[in-house]
Amino acid sequence: MKDKKLANKRSCLILGGTSEIGLAIANKFAENGFDLILAARNYDEVQKNANNINLRFNVKTDALKMDILDVTSQNKLIDELQFLPDIVVFSIGLLDKGKTAEENFEIAKEIIDVNFTYSLNILNKFAALFEARKFGAIIGIGSVAGDRGRKSNYIYGSAKAAFATYLSGLRNRLFQSNVRVITVKPGFVQTKMVAHLDLPKIITASPEKIAKDVYKAFVHKKDIVYSLKFYKLLMLIVYHIPEILFKRINL
Amino acid sequence: MEISGWGNFPKIEAEMVSDAYFSNIQEIVSKSSQIIPNGLLRSYGDSALGKFCFSSAKLNRFLLFDKESGLLTVESGVSLLEINKIFIPQGWFLPVTPGTQFVTIGGAIASDVHGKNHHKVGTFGNFVKSIKLLLPNSQIVDCNTNEDSEIFKATIGGIGLTGIILQAQIMLIPITSPLIEQTTLKSENLDELFENFSKYNNTTYSVAWIDTFSNNSQLGKGLLFLGEHFNAKDKENKSIEIKKTSKITIPFNFPSKTLNPFFLRIFNYLYYSKEFKKEKKSLVYFDKFFYPLDAINHWNRIYGKNGFAQYQFVVPIDNSKKAIVKIYQIMRDFGQGSFLTVLKQFGDENGFYLSFPNNGFTLAMDFAINRKTLEMFDAFDKIILEYGGRLYLTKDSRMSNKFFHKTYEDKIDKFKEIKSKVDSNNKFNSLQSKRLAL
């Protein structure tokens, strides 16, 4: 990285520059005048997404290649950055289809690695850089699935739970350094990740709605946001159901 | 889900998928037994309808813009509205635009759309520099006038039958203002209207709206709208009033009854009487000039749930007037009138195999669908055949295979030759292509 200080213009890095939620967030920040850097493993696609934001919102954009499961690639990304962005949004995630993770450890491991282990590594690096600069924001996309283990997706859910706990600790650590950490907990969101599921319409949000809530949370300096808001209440209830009952429920 | 074109006729139960990754789209195409691409479904009839559709909704990215030349590279699902929003403020405009902004680039290419400037510059296809096309065998090719030029010529105007247009390069034109200098000329009869068309043949944009309810002597009573881009550089004309467009919404599905001849007559009269002077000049925003109907959301619902059809034909210049008079006679015999009747003069035909425009006049009329109007269309067809004309595929929902083949006779063989080369199993088909054996 050439410059670890603030850029002239406000800027935002999206890890998961091909994620539909990540792109909606990118659009929202671009609409508000931020320059954007998008990173993803698929360089062709992330390049198109960056050009699109550049032409639509007339802000500077850059596209970088990064494979979350490769530490060398993570380091290379940090080297390639022209400057240290104000904000890092983490919007990478992996959900298994069906029960594959339960039966196959390789898949379970990949889910834990993508959603937690390797995420932790790259966010640690930005945490240290932001801490030294005494400024910045880290926005992590978790999930309501992390609030309580359900038979339909508890392996993914446990990775998201670990991710949320990690972000909570990070928030605590970075508070004194003027670096903010925002945990976003979406419920169902209509993206390619869940395209194979038949989701109930009224409790399924659009990526744009999540982006709106994320931007609002950023502006209003929130710590944890549920999106849709309805999920906050729902998860509160779900969280308080005694295990003796919960284990019998079909969820 | 149930889908239909802009005319709400016919309707079909369809599965619709969309994706932005080429590899996924290739998989979708190779796994499907039949498929048809679609955009914003602004085609009136069944050109974009099939049981399994690939929607370009997710192909909506702007990819590249060359500020020197005006060459824009976009994905096929980007709409003309989005292009206008972004590029008009930067001093660039679509080289050719249809009468609505709610059209995708893929749709504009596949129908080889025309605008009010056809007599000067031809169709949209003339400004397409290259197309990235996913062929029915899932192979992706870049085609243009040099590479795979036959596929290029079959795809422009090819009504979605040669594959999925993924991306295209379009040449925009420079403008200095979003305003149009509009001149409105009133005509009392067809002769006068035709004279005005030829007199102003050098004006960039021209189109006429005509009254379809006047009696014989007044046939052609109407308004000719002429337009030029306002040149902000060499004029300062602030005294001319600038009007803002406002949006009104037509409530959900009018009962079919409301659209009786009386209602139509009143509408036409009101519209017409507003323009009382013989000639009127004004300065208007581009949207008011090019897209007056976009100001009314869902105006297609006015025809009720049975839907409507647009009958748009072109007849070679020497026969144009005769054919129009005959069509009017038939319309009167059937006791029908059209809510909107648009007349325009086309320039020369181009080399795209299924492209519609041809040197002559084109007339477009809207009618609610019922048994009587369908019979009337058949009677119209006889006239069109007699005078060497043809119908616009993107507006059609009912012409017969036989009629189509006779009227597109000179062009159809070349198209079919390419179609059978790239799609020997006829995987890409629509309700229309099946009806017309395309």
Ligand SMILES: Cc1cc2nc3c(=O)[nH]c(=O)nc-3n(C[C@H](O)[C@H](O)[C@H](O)COP(=O)(O)OP(=O)(O)OC[C@H]3O[C@@H](n4cnc5c(N)ncnc54)[C@H](O)[C@@H]3O)c2cc1C
């Ligand atoms: C109010 C109104 C005014 C109009 N005025 C004009 C006018 O002035 N001049 C004119 O020429 N037309 C006009 N039209 C017609 C309209 O421009 C065309 O029907 C156009 O093709 C619609 O584009 P769409 O994106 O809605 O495509 P659709 O209607 O969804 O599809 C139209 C055709 O394009 C094909 N297609 C769509 N996307 C792709 C793709 N990605 N790859 C391959 N094939 C594809 C479909 O298979 C279908 O055959 C008008 C329509 C309306 C509703």
Ligand SMILES: NC(=O)c1ccc[n+]([C@@H]2O[C@H](COP(=O)([O-])OP(=O)(O)OC[C@H]3O[C@@H](n4cnc5c(N)ncnc54)[C@H](OP(=O)(O)O)[C@@H]3O)[C@@H](O)[C@H]2O)c1
């Ligand atoms: N959609 C929901 O209902 C929902 C609900 C709650 C939380 N979330 C969370 O929201 C975030 C964004 O997801 P989304 O809904 O926007 O889905 P998405 O569009 O599928 O995005 C997922 C992103 O993760 C990337 N990714 C997956 N596996 C990867 C790997 N091994 N290496 C590198 N990148 C990988 C994808 O890259 P490719 O494009 O290259 O595959 C893509 O950028 C995720 O953290 C997800 O868990 C989603």
